[in-house]
Amino acid sequence: MRRGSTSHHRPLSLHRKSRTPAWLSLLWRMLLAFGLIGIALAVHWFWRDGLRDNVDGAISFLDVIYFTMITVTTVGYGDIIPVTNQARMFDTFVVTPIRLFVWLIFLGTAYDFLLKRVWEKWRMSTIQRHLHNHIVVAGYGTSGAEAVCELLRRGADGSDVVVIDERPAALQAAADCGATVIEGDATRNATLEAVQIGRARAVIVAAGRDDTSILIVLTARRLAPGVPISVVVRSEDNEALARQAGATTVINPASFAGLLLAGSTHGPHIADYMADLAATDGRVALHERMVTAAEVGHPLASIGTGLGMRIYRGDRMFGFWEIEAGRLEAGDLIVEVVPRGEMAMPAR
Incomplete structure (x- = not known):
């Protein structure tokens, strides 16, 4: 879940499932780190004549491994040192950047696999505690997006509008409008419970498919028996099913457009007045x-x-x-x- 940004809302990302499996991401980072260390090791061994061992004077392969690891992870202890200009330049312009990259890889891995999860879990629980009397919008397609924009234009606070969708692009668009968003399947209990649907003021369902929308209504009604639920259905045959599922209000865009068209035949201003009632700028x-x-x-x-x-x-x-x-x-x-x-x- 994350909270969108407006002029007075800072972006807050609570959960975004990665497309890359966690084990694969960790493996790639480990391979990259060992690859950089391997480059330093190979060059140090090739130019081992430029190194001097202050202990026994001889440079073995184990000495090169030791010197490479100590140099990459620290600045060295001085027992083995580069003595030629070539070795010193290599340590200065190649090993030093490798050291920085390796540290960044390790720190980034620790953040992604430990600190980030703890931090985002805490932020999500913080937002959930403050979700009261909010509006849940399941689906950010054409109808859902227009509903969110209309709510915000009518004065709703972005923290009071929570959008559920499975598409990252749709969530980004909703967040850019100022809404709070969560990536998930609105037909699942866990997703609706995560947005505290039982404490919501209203629920808007606009999943794009009638069967999905009706299933969301069924799930939402079971979790929140007293919350008003409005749903968009495309087929007139599904309006009764949506009401039986527990929808308080069923809206058919085609039927509403038909009302406007039919009204226009009885007077040039009837449809205009109906649109005036529905529009934000009316x-x-x-x-x-x-x-x-x-x-x-x-x-x-x-x-x-x-x-x-x-x-x-x-x-x-x-x-x-x-x-x-x-x-x-x-x-x-x-x-x-x-x-x-x-x-x-x-x-x-």
């Missing part, structure tokens, strides 16, 4: 909120925050023209049309 927006104590007992038409359109009372829905909308009750959900500048994200 003049008006739909807003859903709980009824306030001061509004209880009054008609829907009397609310002062916007133009009341519907109320949801339990599992029933009433329009502004129906008798039930003439008296608001505690627990009612109001859907109203408000000026765009007065609509705010739900409180955290």
